[in-house]
Amino acid sequence: MFKIFDLTLKINGFPMKEAKAELQKNIAIPEENFGDFIEQKKIEIVNFHLNNNSFYKNLAQTKSFVNWADLPILNKTNLQKPLSERLSLGYHEKSVYVNKTSGSSGHPFIFAKDKFCHALTWSSNIYRFGWYGIDFNSSYQARFYGIPLDFIGNKKERFKDFLSHRFRFSIFNLSDEILEGFLNDFKTKKFDYINGYTSSIVLFAKFLQKKNIILNEICPTLKVCMVTSEMLFEEDKQLLEKQFGIPIVNEYGASELDLIAFQNPEGEWQINSETLFVEILDDNNLAVSNGTSGRIVITSLYNKAHPFIRYDLGDIGILDEKSTLKKPILKKLIGRTNDVAVLPSGKKSPGLTFYYVTKSIIEDDGNVKEFIIKQIKIDSFEIDYVSEFELNGEQIEQIEKAISLYLEPHLFFSFNRKETLERTNRGKLKQFTSLL
Secondary structure: OOOHHHHHHHHOOOOHHHHHHHHHHHHOOOHHHHHHHHHHHHHHHHHHHHHHOHHHHHHHOOOOOOOHHHOOOEOOOOOOOOHHHOOOOOOOOOOOEEEEOOOOOOOOOEEEEOHHHHHHHHHHHHHHHHOOOOOOOOOOEEEEEOOOOOHHHHHHHHHHHHHOOEEEEEOOOOOHHHHHHHHHHHHHOOOOEEEEEHHHHHHHHHHHHHOOOOHHHHOOOOOEEEEEOOOOOHHHHHHHHHHHOOOEEEEEEEOOOEEEEEEOOOOOEEEOOOOEEEEEEOOOOOEOOOOOEEEEEEEEOOOOOOOOOOEEEEEEEEEOOOOOOOOOEEEEEEEEOOOEEEOOOOOEEEHHHHHHHHHHHHOOOOOEEEEEEEEEEOOEEEEEEEEOOOOOHHHHHHHHHHHHHHOOOOOEEEEEEOOOOOOOOOOOOOOEEEOO
């Protein structure tokens, strides 16, 4: 078959052949030698940026690299300056891959990768999707993502979709009428897999549940569904498996880095150790033991155009106790560091706890389609929700009781029924926001 996807990457100057060879070489390194490989890559990338990147040299405040733990933690605020000031010697904006982060952390910025590094990102994607029999050249993707609404941006994205063999479902309006249209597309198109934002895909599954439809019965070519960019709760995963009739794969990535973790066929959330070095750190920037939660800090081992060394992603997670250097396993992704609710007692709780507790009650009868929680004051929260019928007093009382039990009593809530919920310009749904 004509490989249009591979060809497109090649035409854009990404050395895919070399990148795929490098990735395979790294995968083949035995566990006992993997520590040496990681140490060597860390030394190489740090020395490269100390010698060739004035932005990183100023940040690191050192000329030579001695101790890894002494290197600074790079955060998103550091990166909010013109890209030209952050590029390494020998790289300019026309010779690298340039993109911008989604800004879901509240700190959007423009970033760059050299072409070899970006080719490695694609190689890593191709390799991991291949675990499930997906080939980007031939497998047809049902894509649940946002899309630029301006004419040129929209046409550009649609053309990229055509080249990448995918059909895009725009997720800015997810009314039943629109979802009925999605369903018709699944009846008439031979999709191989679904990929996209968790909240939108879950909403589609709830629609199917209401209509008592199993998706792979009307679209038998469907093999697998990959969800990304937002939290996947266990009960949502079960709903997706039931309504789609296919395996559900959880993906965790960051556009500025790579695919960070991808659920393997054994059901483990396997971290990409071939192109990234992942650390879990406490508030003093010290590594925590496996099984303990901390900040996810990542080093891109190959990006020479732009340093991402000990880069604090703004997420909190836990590595599994059985992790090794070659095969680290992400046990749990808890959420973002800026999604923490500070309560009147001084207690700090991940905002997703509210979301989680409320979710377990609110969705029993399938009335509420989706909702978000905002912290307005230290003791006051707003819950915006989309539903067929307004929540009744009994349901509201149940939610308030559960939150008292799981978090603390004497918190105030207002419930606002909405036609639709506000999403980011990329189509992401921010499930909890603190306005404090």
